[in-house]
Amino acid sequence: MPLQSLDIRRRSATTVQPPSVREPPVTEGVAKLIDVTKCIGCKACQTACMEWNDLRDEVGTNVGVYDNPRDLSEHSWTLMRFTEYENPDGNLEWLIRKDGCMHCNDPGCLKACPAPGAIVQYTNGIVDFHEENCIGCGYCVTGCPFNIPRISKRDHRAYKCTLCSDRVAVGQEPACVKTCPTGAIVFGTKEDMKQHAAERIEDLKERGFQNAGLYDPPGVGGTHVMYVLHHADKPSLYHGLPDDPHISPLVRLWKGVTKPLALGVMALAALSGFFHYTRVGPNEVSEEEERDAQDEARRAKERSDET
Amino acid sequence: MKPEENLAHANLIVRYSANERTNHWITAITFVLLALSGLALFHPSMFWLTSIFGGGQWTRILHPFVGVVMFVSFLILVLRFWHHNVLDSSDMQWLKQIDDVLAKREDKLPEIGRYNAGQKLLLFVMVACMILLLLSGIVIWRRYFSFYFPITLIRLAAVIHAATAFVLIVGIIVHIYAALWVKGSVRAMTRGTVTLGWARKHHPRWFRESIK
Numbered sequence: 001m002p003l004q005s006l007d008i009r010r011r012s013a014t015t016v017q018p019p020s021v022r023e024p025p026v027t028e029g030v031a032k033l034i035d036v037t038k039c040i041g042c043k044a045c046q047t048a049c050m051e052w053n054d055l056r057d058e059v060g061t062n063v064g065v066y067d068n069p070r071d072l073s074e075h076s077w078t079l080m081r082f083t084e085y086e087n088p089d090g091n092l093e094w095l096i097r098k099d100g101c102m103h104c105n106d107p108g109c110l111k112a113c114p115a116p117g118a119i120v121q122y123t124n125g126i127v128d129f130h131e132e133n134c135i136g137c138g139y140c141v142t143g144c145p146f147n148i149p150r151i152s153k154r155d156h157r158a159y160k161c162t163l164c165s166d167r168v169a170v171g172q173e174p175a176c177v178k179t180c181p182t183g184a185i186v187f188g189t190k191e192d193m194k195q196h197a198a199e200r201i202e203d204l205k206e207r208g209f210q211n212a213g214l215y216d217p218p219g220v221g222g223t224h225v226m227y228v229l230h231h232a233d234k235p236s237l238y239h240g241l242p243d244d245p246h247i248s249p250l251v252r253l254w255k256g257v258t259k260p261l262a263l264g265v266m267a268l269a270a271l272s273g274f275f276h277y278t279r280v281g282p283n284e285v286s287e288e289e290e291r292d293a294q295d296e297a298r299r300a301k302e303r304s305d306e307t
Numbered sequence: 308m309k310p311e312e313n314l315a316h317a318n319l320i321v322r323y324s325a326n327e328r329t330n331h332w333i334t335a336i337t338f339v340l341l342a343l344s345g346l347a348l349f350h351p352s353m354f355w356l357t358s359i360f361g362g363g364q365w366t367r368i369l370h371p372f373v374g375v376v377m378f379v380s381f382l383i384l385v386l387r388f389w390h391h392n393v394l395d396s397s398d399m400q401w402l403k404q405i406d407d408v409l410a411k412r413e414d415k416l417p418e419i420g421r422y423n424a425g426q427k428l429l430l431f432v433m434v435a436c437m438i439l440l441l442l443s444g445i446v447i448w449r450r451y452f453s454f455y456f457p458i459t460l461i462r463l464a465a466v467i468h469a470a471t472a473f474v475l476i477v478g479i480i481v482h483i484y485a486a487l488w489v490k491g492s493v494r495a496m497t498r499g500t501v502t503l504g505w506a507r508k509h510h511p512r513w514f515r516e517s518i519k
Contacts (some may be wrong), residue, residue: 013351061450087452114348115363137348138449151449156364189473250462254469259350262473269477273484276409283411284490290504294318297503297518304519 006169010121012113025066027189028123028222032100032163032174033197035228036238037059037203037204037212038184040098041066041080044178045185049078052164072099074152074159075130078176081239097227097238098176099149103127105221108247111156111255112143118158125224126165131157143255144218145245150172176245193226200228219246319500320517331496337377338479342372345472354357371448378441385434391421392431398424413508420512424487429478436475443468 008018050056057075060068066082078100085093107127110119118133119140129140129149140149149158152196164174172178173187188194197214204212213232216222227241235241323331338474344366347356357366397417401408401424407415408425446456446464453461486492491505500515 013354015351054355111385112353114351116351116354133363135348135357135367136449137367138447138453139465141453142447142458142465147458149367156450186331248459248462250450250459250466254466256471262469263350265351266473266476266480269480270484273480278486279490280409280411282490283413283488285502285504285508290318290502291510293503293507296507297318300515300518 006165008120009123010107010110011117012110012119013116017282027191029123029224030163030168030187031125031190031193031223032103032177032225033186033188033193033228034096034225035184035186035197035200036097037200037209037228037230038182039080039096039098040182040184041082041094042181043068043080044179044181045098046076046080048076048175049161050076053077056150060069072087072148072150072160074150077101077159077161081276083237083239085237093230095238097230097241099239101127101225102146102220102243103161103163103224104134104145105246107250108143108145108176108220109140109149111141111145111247112251114139122165124168126163126168127161127224128165129158129160131155131159134158143247143251144244145247161225190222190224191225197228202287204228204230213239217242217245219244266281318503318512320506322501322506323496323499325499327384327387328496328499330387334377334380334384337373337380340373340476341370341377342472342476342479344373346476349369349469349472361491366407368450369446374440374444378437381433383438385430388430389434392427394424394427397482398427401425402428419510421510421517423510425481429482431474432478434469436478439467439471440475443471 007020007022009020012019018106025170031194033220055075055077056099057073060070062068063070067080069076069079072079078098081097081099083095083097085095087093103126105125107119107121109129110121113119115133115135118135119129121125121127134153134157136158138149138151138158140158141147141151149160151158164172164176177185177187186193188196194214194216201212201214208232211233212228212230215227215229215232215235227235227238229235229238231237234243236243322491343356344360346353347360348354348370354363357363360366363390376485397419400417401419404416407413408423443464445452446461447453447468456464486496489509491502492509495501503514503518506517
């Protein structure tokens with residue numbers, strides 16, 4: 001393989017094991033840690049993302065809030081979301097969260113995707129869309145617990161943050177990390193990032209944020225993009241960050257054991273027909289039955305002719 | 308000689324008119340296209356079927372449009388045939404004796420009219436499937452409609468679409484098998500006629516009404 005640092009762990013719509021002789025990293029892969037408490041909302045990360053990935057979203061209109069553009073799109077893979085929160089003391093807190101793909105360890109998009117190889121998860125944990133294999137069905141949108149993928153109206157393929165997999169493959173940090181002026185975004189092994197987060201959380205607790213904590217939701221097997229939150233007990237304060245994200249049971253039902261089961265029953269139905277035919281034989285009309293029917297028809301005709 | 312007399316001379320009865328046959332086959336062809344393209348996206352082992360339609364993107368584009376054609380065609384078919392398919396008490400008896408049906412002991416069964424209970428039941432199962440497929444299909448039609456619906460409804464629709472398609476496909480497997488098993492049935496849909504013997508053996512009540 002040309003890019004050994006991008007070995008694939010999981011591949012969408014693939015029932016066999018991808019090449020896996022190389023040992024997976026013992027460091028739980030890579031992770032980006034976003035320290036919400038250090039973020040000043042400058043949007044340098046959004047700009048860096050545009051620059052590195054050659055993305056130019058439409059210049060929209062101001063709708064009275066700082067969020068700009070208003071939502072993620074195929075051209076905006078990351079977005080600062082601003083929330084004005086009045087805390088119990090009556091003070092205003094300005095909560096700013098850099099939104100984008102969380103790179104779940106158990107990705108709902110990958111589970112839902114019907115196109116082989118359109119979504120992959122590398123052994124380092126990054127979940128990447130390979131648009132050349134994408135068929136534009138939008139199942140990834142249906143599967144995602146974080147509402148991240150966006151389908152382009154132009155080429156009808158799904159796009160989202162790649163965690164700069166191209167940069168990471170050659171030993172660089174993602175563009176947003178590189179540019180962040182306050183050091184609110186850091187990047188490294190997941191192990192290191194958890195350690196770094198633990199130090200930050202301790203500091204925050206000393207400063208009176210009793211509920212400070214790390215957002216690494218276990219419902220999706222943990223994520224490779226994590227947040228340090230001042231209010232880790234209430235993630236939804238941060239512009240609706242899910243409190244307990246997980247792949248919806250409906251998606252599990254849709255994409256789980258029911259598929260091979262349904263396929264099996266269809267095959268069984270066809271096979272039952274085959275064996276019924278070979279055991280019982282066709283249901284035929286004998287020549288005698290044909291003659292009887294003709295006689296009956298003739299008699300009926302004669303009767304009606306008489307009347 | 309009038310056409311009916313011609314048929315009587317050949318010992319045949321008309322079962323389906325040319326329009327009815329065309330209507331049936333439009334529904335059948337679209338069903339096959341939909342089943343193949345649907346299965347392609349249903350399970351990874353079937354994804355190769357997308358090649359028939361020109362690749363994954365084309366499969367995704369075509370499937371819903373073909374689906375709309377099937378729904379409309381089937382709707383017309385139902386409007387033509389539903390009144391022949393109302394279940395009555397003798398149909399219940401037929402269903403109870405399904406083992407006699409499968410073992411070809413037709414003489415033990417109650418007299419069957421134009422359609423037997425299995426055919427009638429299948430029609431209504433298909434009606435339910437078609438309605439559910441249309442409604443859930445619209446919800447998961449990403450290009451034009453999905454953005455009007457909340458995500459939970461889209462997820463539910465995806466499950467319903469897959470489950471209903473499964474029921475429909477199994478139903479059609481039974482339908483096709485029955486047509487192949489009961490010899491002389493296929494010509495009803497290819498040529499429009501059946502033999503007198505076929506009618507009397509499998510649909511005696513309809514036979515007697517027809518020869519009056």
